[in-house]
Amino acid sequence: MHDTDGTHTRRFGLPTATALVMGNIIGGGIFLLPASVAPFGTVSLLAFGVLTVGAIALALVFGRLAERHPRTGGPYVYAREAFGDFAGFLSAWSFWTMTWVSNAALAVAGVGYFHVLTGGGSKSQDLLVALAMLWLPALANLAGTRWVGAVQMISTVMKFVPLLFVAVIGLFFFDPGNLGSFTAGDGNWTGGLTASAAILLYSYVGVESAAMSAGEVRDPERNVGRASVLGTIGAAVVYLLGTLSVFGSVPHDKLVTSTAPFSDAVNVMFGGEWGGTLIAACAVISIVGALNGWTLMSAQAPYAAAKDGLFPAVFAKKRRGVPTFGVLTATVLATLLTVFNYTTGVAGVFEILVLITTFSATVPYLLAAAAQMYFLLTGRRDKVRPARFTRDMVLALGAFAFSFWLVAGAGYAAVYQGVLFLFTGIIVYVWLAARRPAGEAAGTAEAAGEAVATVPAAGTAEAAEAAEPAEPAEPVKR
Structure with a gap:
């Protein structure tokens, strides 16, 4: 959609962009993760x-990068501008993989809370519920970005308020005797810290949501960074207080086997089953709302890459502001993965999917942090105030180290499966590169190199002007 003067209509203001970040971060993961860790x-x-400190550092890095490149695609755009087509493709492919695997994990988490409402069901019924949770948000996305924004605002409010209520009220029912030991197993607290952080990262995936949809955000140079930080901090408050309340109200031996820990916590606080049923309803709404936002995210990275010729061209087609083919493809892949997991009877489905998601998310995070360091080191140093340069470099180094640590914590199985997904994309890249006209790839790389070489410091007036040469040679039609 365009305004009467032919310019692209940006549909997301700061409140909607913040709701997108917070809604994608506070998805279904928080409702199941206390039991998982x-x-x-x-x-x-x-x-x-x-993780909260690392996530805020990532949010600040994404905000600074969006000032230079306020385009749809987020981490993909930054990696490509800094390191060329192949790095951009790997970022887009890995992020795309993460989104539809994450959607499958969200659907699995939603089934556990749906059981609280219905009293359980057969495996075939569970599968139908999971598929409904995948396809209803997909239909909302196909209706257009206005619907995506509206659903995101409503679902974020409906899940934030009850979660915050449990997080605060639960502190009055806190019993230290329910916490269990500081470490489990062999007592190695560093190993437990890393392993639990790898699972918990899933609860913070989404910090890049505003940057990924920068093309739909009004005044993205300012609002992407603000929305990223505000959404992350808001989610962190709910996460930390909520998890502490669940740990302190539900006995540890019951918590490790729980499929709906927040519902169990409310039942302990108030007795009976009504409180747990209410929280379960909020959890289902939260998961559907998160799937609404993540379905849009699943189409944004391949859309941006397709505009540059690094994904099949069909991913670049939009209808009502939504890349429809990307939405449909990601939903179909999440459906196939969900069906596979339910029909094969794999134990610990949620944890497996979460760890694959963790690894896939860290690839674009690492590349984005590295891109920020590259821009800082190769920018016009005379335009960079020393204090700002130092601050941004420390944040970028912290975000890179944080993401690298999470790769190590994901575990061999998750890294192995994640690498398989990542390397499969190389075949796609080779096929696309071979089909591009001779000289086009070299011309694009040269243009990107020239743009990077003249990137000024973030926060200057020249930064916004320098973003224009970094666009592809062919005008982007939104």
């Missing part, structure tokens, strides 16, 4: 604190 002991609470 309980076996590691209360060291997982420390992991949550460390």
Whole structure:
């Protein structure tokens, strides 16, 4: 959609962009993660604190990068501008993989809370519920970005208020005797910290949501960074207090086997089943709302890459502001993965999918942090105030180290499966590169190199002007 003067209509203001970030971060993961990390002991609470610091650093880095390149695509755009087509493709492919695997994980998490409402069901019924959770948000996306924004605002409010209520009220029912030991198993707290952090990262995936949809955000140079930080901090408050309340109200031996820990916590606080049923309803709404936002995210990275010839061209087609083919493809892949997991009877489906998501998310995070360091080191140093350069470099180094640490914590199985997904994309890249006209790839790379070489410091007036040469040679039609 365009305004009467032919310019692109940006549909997301700061409140909607913040809701997109917070809604994507506070998805279904928080409702199941306390039980997933309980076996590691209360060291997982420390992991949550460390993750919060890392997530805020990432949010600040994405905000600074968006000032230079306020385009749809986020991490993909930054990696390509800094390191060329192949790095951009790997970022887009990995992020795309992460989104539809994450959607499958969200659907699995939603089934557990749906059981609280319905009293359980057969495996075939569980599969139908999971598929409904995938396809209803997809239909909302196909209706257009106005619907995506509206659904995101409503679902974010409906899940934030009850979660915050449980997080605060639960502190009055806190019993230290329910916490269990600080570490579990062999007592290695550093191993438990890293392993639980790898699972908990899933709860912070989404910090890049505003940057990924920068093309739909009004005044993205300012609002992407603000929305990223505000959404991350808001989610962190709910996460830390909520997890602490669940750990302190539900006995540890019950928590490690729980499929709906927040519902169990409310039942302990108020007795009976009504409180748990209410929280379960909020969890289902939260998961559907998160799937609404993540379905849009699943189409944005391949859309941006397709505009540059690095994804099949069909991914670049939009209808009502939404890349429809990307939405449909990601939903179909998440459906196939969900069906596979339910029909094969794999144990610990949620944890497996979460760890694959963790690894896939860290690839674009690492490349984005590295791109920020590259821009800082190769920019016009005379335009960079020393204090700002130092601050931005420290944040970029911290974000890179944080993401690298999470790769190590994901575990061999998750890294192995994640690498398989990542390397499969190389075949796609080779096929696309071979089909591009001779000289086009070299011309694009040269243009990108020239643009990077003249990138000024973030925060200057020249930064916005320098973003224009970094666009592809062919005008982007939104």
